[in-house]
Amino acid sequence: MKFFLDTANVDEIREAAATGIICGITTNPTLIAKEGRDFKETIIEITSIVDGPISAEVISLEAEGMVREAEDIAAWHPNIVIKIPMTWEGLKAVNVLSKKNIKTNVTLVFNPNQALAAARAGATYVSPFVGRFTDITQDGIALVSDIAEIFSLHDISTQIIAASIRTPMDVFESARAGADIATVPYKVLMQMIKHPLTDIGIERFLADWESVPKK
Numbered sequence: 001m002k003f004f005l006d007t008a009n010v011d012e013i014r015e016a017a018a019t020g021i022i023c024g025i026t027t028n029p030t031l032i033a034k035e036g037r038d039f040k041e042t043i044i045e046i047t048s049i050v051d052g053p054i055s056a057e058v059i060s061l062e063a064e065g066m067v068r069e070a071e072d073i074a075a076w077h078p079n080i081v082i083k084i085p086m087t088w089e090g091l092k093a094v095n096v097l098s099k100k101n102i103k104t105n106v107t108l109v110f111n112p113n114q115a116l117a118a119a120r121a122g123a124t125y126v127s128p129f130v131g132r133f134t135d136i137t138q139d140g141i142a143l144v145s146d147i148a149e150i151f152s153l154h155d156i157s158t159q160i161i162a163a164s165i166r167t168p169m170d171v172f173e174s175a176r177a178g179a180d181i182a183t184v185p186y187k188v189l190m191q192m193i194k195h196p197l198t199d200i201g202i203e204r205f206l207a208d209w210e211s212v213p214k215k
C-alpha cells in the first residue's frame, strides 16, 4: 500500500514529502477552504512539491458542468486527477473524462456496488470513506476489503484509495484489507511514525553513550 497525504496545506506537504513516503496528494473543497487561498494557485503549488497524482475536486452536480470544470483543472498540470462525487451524473462525467484520458478519483464511496460502478465507468481511483462510514457504526474496513476482493476477482485495475482516515489503526487495517493507497492526514502520519519505545530506546542509547570513555 502506498501513501498519499490528505491535505491542501503546502507546509505539511513539504515536510511529509521530505521523507519520500508520500507519492500523491488528495484535496477536497473543505481542505481547500481551510487554507484560505485561491484554489488554482494552491493546486499548482502542490504539483510543484509532489511529483505524483494530485486530486482536485469539481463542485458541479451535473455531468456537463463536471466535465467542463475537469477539463479546465486538468489543464493546470499533467499530474492532476479529477475528483468526482459518486453520483449518477458523476458516473456520466467519469465516462466522458476517461475517454479523454483525464484521470478521475471517484469520491464519497460507501458501498461496493458504487465502487464497481465507478470502475466500470472508467475511474482511475475509487475512494471509500473509512472514517465517515465508521462514524455511523458501519465497518469502514470491511468496505475496503469487500471492494478489494471484488476488484481482484474481476481483474479490475481501478485503484482503491482508503480515505477519511482518522487513526493509525485505520491505516494498518486498510493495508491489510487490500487498499492500494491510504490517503492520510498529516496528524495521523505523525502518529503512525511515533512509538514510545522508540523514544525511550533513543534516550537510553544517548544516556549510555555518555559513559563511553572519550579520548
Ligand code: E4P
Pocket (backbone or CB within 6 Å): 006, 026, 027, 028, 107, 127, 129, 131, 132, 163, 164, 165, 183
Ligand atoms: C478523501 O479524498 C477526502 O479528502 C478525505 O479523506 C475526507 O476525510 P474526512 O472524512 O476526514 O473529511
